[in-house]
Amino acid sequence: MLVSxxxxxxxxxxxxxxxxxxxxxxxxxxxxxxxxxxxxSAGVGAPLFLHLDASAGVLVAAPANxxxxxxxxxxxxxxxxxxxxxxxxxxxxxx
Amino acid sequence: MAEDIKALSDELARDPNSLVFLRLGEAxxxxxxLDAARQVAHAGLERHPGVIDGRDLYARILVDAGELGxxxxxxxxxxxxxxxxxxxxxxxxxxxxNQGDLxxxxxxxxxxxxxxxxxxxxxxxxxxxxxxAAKLEATLEEEDVTPPDVFEGMEARDRGILLVDGQGRPLxxxxxxxxxxxxxxxxxxxxxxxxxxxxxxxxxxxxGEWQSLVVEGQSGNVHLSQAGGxxxxxxxxxxxxxxxxxxxxxxxxxxxxxxxxxxxxx
Numbered sequence: 001m002l003v004s005x006x007x008x009x010x011x012x013x014x015x016x017x018x019x020x021x022x023x024x025x026x027x028x029x030x031x032x033x034x035x036x037x038x039x040x041s042a043g044v045g046a047p048l049f050l051h052l053d054a055s056a057g058v059l060v061a062a063p064a065n066x067x068x069x070x071x072x073x074x075x076x077x078x079x080x081x082x083x084x085x086x087x088x089x090x091x092x093x094x095x
Numbered sequence: 096m097a098e099d100i101k102a103l104s105d106e107l108a109r110d111p112n113s114l115v116f117l118r119l120g121e122a123x124x125x126x127x128x129l130d131a132a133r134q135v136a137h138a139g140l141e142r143h144p145g146v147i148d149g150r151d152l153y154a155r156i157l158v159d160a161g162e163l164g165x166x167x168x169x170x171x172x173x174x175x176x177x178x179x180x181x182x183x184x185x186x187x188x189x190x191x192x193n194q195g196d197l198x199x200x201x202x203x204x205x206x207x208x209x210x211x212x213x214x215x216x217x218x219x220x221x222x223x224x225x226x227x228a229a230k231l232e233a234t235l236e237e238e239d240v241t242p243p244d245v246f247e248g249m250e251a252r253d254r255g256i257l258l259v260d261g262q263g264r265p266l267x268x269x270x271x272x273x274x275x276x277x278x279x280x281x282x283x284x285x286x287x288x289x290x291x292x293x294x295x296x297x298x299x300x301x302x303g304e305w306q307s308l309v310v311e312g313q314s315g316n317v318h319l320s321q322a323g324g325x326x327x328x329x330x331x332x333x334x335x336x337x338x339x340x341x342x343x344x345x346x347x348x349x350x351x352x353x354x355x356x357x358x359x360x361x
Contacts (some may be wrong), residue, residue, distance in 0.1 A: 018301075019300060020299060023299050024296065024299055024300060027292060027295055027296040027299060028296060030292055031289065031292045031293060031296055031308075034285060034286070034288065034289050034292065035285075035286075035289060035308060035310050035317070035319065036310070037285040038282045038285035038286050038289075038317070038329065039310050039312045039315075039317045039331070040312075041270075041278050041281045041282050041285055042255055042270050042272065042278055042282050042315070042317065042329075042331040043272035043273055043274075043276075043278070043314070043315065043331070044310070044312035044313070044314055044315030044316060044317055044331055044333075045312040045313030045314040045315065046312060046313055047310045047311065047312055048311045048312060048313060049310070049311040050308065050309070050310050050311075051308070051309040051310075052293060052296065052297070052302075052305055052307075052308050053305070053306050053307045053308070053309070054297040054302035054303045054304060054305040054306060055302070055303030055304045055305075055306060056301065056302050056303030057297075057300065057301070057302035057303065058302070059296060059297075059300060059302065073300050073302075
């Protein structure tokens with residue numbers, strides 16, 4: 001899923017049918033913004049990668065550029081390290 | 096007492112210049128006849144302006160009448176005339192206690208007892224104030240506002256371990272940047288609502304209960320975890336600490352935070 005970082009609107013997605021894309025985009029964007037502000041304030045700089053770990057799955061996000069946030073939702077068994085590498089590679093290459 | 100007042104009144108009537116006005120005024124004051132006491136004291140002071148006990152008497156009558164400011168002025172005048180006047184020292188001690196200035200009150204009573212250590216009313220007043228001061232000190236010690244050292248002895252506690260409640264208020268720990276700036280309050284404020292937002296996101300995606308949130312930043316990493324309720328543990332370290340190790344450190348910090356929250360009944 002690609003989300004507008006500023007307003008949390010969906011730009012493009014490929015989600016399962018039962019996933020409410022708009023709500024997820026808004027929440028992920030808002031969460032990234034809040035945590036990003038805390039991280040910057042703590043002196044660790046702007047977020048490059050974000051990983052929400054839950055009991056039944058994960059949500060990972062990475063800024064594709066200053067305007068767009070990439071969001072991936074996966075099962076808990078997913079190889080987060082691999083997903084991270086792919087996302088950072090895409091971010092580096094530019095969309 | 097009524098007879099005393101009559102006898103004293105008769106005596107004063109016989110000799111208006113007598114200092115018996117002091118005993119009569121005091122007897123009337125004790126009886127609660129404040130208007131009569133005031134008249135006697137005022138008349139006596141007009142005849143004997145240099146009698147310091149007259150000012151002391153008038154001041155006590157004024158205190159009983161609730162006129163504390165004029166009473167203070169009278170006692171201060173009396174002390175200018177005699178710095179060791181015990182009644183005035185005691186009176187001012189009472190007034191300062193009444194104003195909540197315990198230090199000043201104690202100072203005046205200590206001066207009063209130095210004049211006459213056998214005066215039981217001053218001894219008792221001083222003991223009372225000393226007890227009040229001791230209790231106050233004990234209360235202040237109990238209400239020590241020093242932040243709890245929940246994360247004592249933990250790696251990175253000097254750089255950034257913070258326990259924050261759901262409203263963005265720091266509960267323990269702190270965050271300091273590499274240049275020494277204290278960012279505790281700022282980070283805590285940004286974290287307000289993060290727990291609820293993470294919870295909503297997880298619920299919306301059917302991901303179950305959220306457990307941690309890791310952020311890789313340009314020059315460091317952050318680990319956030321749920322400490323119970325909406326409280327969060329925030330842990331920040333430089334990039335030299337891999338996120339896996341950060342997770343282990345966070346786990347220790349989380350254990351300490353949960354134990355402290357439980358101890359607080361939160």
